[in-house]
Each structure stands twice: as C-alpha cells, then as structure tokens.
Amino acid sequence: MDRRHLLRAAGGVVLAGILPGAADAAVCRIFPPDGRIDFLALRHDRTIGYHRIRFARRRGDFVVRTDIEMSVGPAGARVFALKHHAEEAWRGGWLHAVVSDTQVDERLYRVRAERRDGIFQGVVNGTGFTVSGYIIPSSLWNHDTVFSESLFDTIDARVKLVRARRLGAERVVAGGRRVEAEHFGLRGEIPRELWYDRDCRLVRAGFIARDGSRVVLEAI
8 A cells, every 4th residue: 555545544534533524534635636726925915926836647646836936025125035936746645756946035946856766865956965754845735734743845955843733714715705724823944824625725825924024825
C-alpha cells in the first residue's frame, strides 16, 4: 500500500472529527481533481496581486503549479514584493520533485529538487540539501498541512517547524458566495490563517506582511 492509500485510510477517521460534514474518508480526497483555485490578494480591502494553484495528472504524476505575484508600494519604495512560480510532482503518494523560482523584494531563490533512491535532494541557489521522511510543502493546498509539524518551504528549500490550532467552523466568502469552512491557525516559522471547505479545499488564507499589515487570499 503506497503513502496515498495509507493517508486515505487514516485521514478519513481524523478529518471526520474536525471538518464540517466530514462523514467518511471519501469526503476529503488526498489529491483533488484536475482544476484550479484562483485567489485575489487583498490588503486593506484593496487588490495587491494574485495567488493561483493548478492541479493536473501528467504521465502518472499528480502535478501542482503555483503562481503568486503581489506587491505594495511603487518601484523604489516598495513595502514588500513577491513573485513565486513553483511546480510540485507527486508520485505514489510522495512528493517526488519541486522546481521553483522566487523573488522576494530584491532577493532571488532558485530551487531544484527530486527524490532519488528514496531521498529527497536538490539545490537552492547552488547549495545542496537533503530532506528525509514524508514531506508536506508550504503551498498550503494540501489539507495535511494542518496535521504536520514541519513544512518544506518551496521558496528557500528549508524545513520549517509549524503547529496548527483548530479555531472552529466559519462562513467565509469564496467564489462570490459564502461557504462553510474550518478555520486553522498555523503558528511557528510559517504563520498563516487557513480555511478549508467541506471537501478539504483551501478557500481562504491570511498572513501578516513585513510592514505589519494583514494580507488575505480570497478565492474567486
């Protein structure tokens, strides 16, 4: 039995107790169907960019493409700016490869990683690294994010410690309508607010920007 089926067998029992309407393992698929989730990035209720996630099957792999672009302030006087393009390939239920190119303000990151002989290894800006064990990336689409104590940051290739706290069910705006979602607070080295709907689909996220302002990702 591969990792995907192990998670499906165990995950349904756990999720039934914390996600609204989750009655069995079929409610939350480990990997969502092919499609997309588009978010607007909002700061003080003004659009500052976008966050897009694409899901597809390709030659037996499950592929996730993430594209993010957001900025605040004019060129030369920016409060913050982020451009991030990443692709994850999952094989047999395990994260098999990550390719990402990121610009955070003026700093650039280039990550190339692949699982070889059971070891996830690669380079970030020319420096090698390895990561052992089962890996959940920081892309947030995977609802196992809230059950993990560490995330692989797809920007800088560091493993970062996190801990999630369940904050309860809420109705949030997604796709122009209000949906029931479970709210989690992610604390630690990647602090985030996360909302997943009844199908364990990420429908909203939030974080505190470098200037102390709150940025919300709202599904459209």
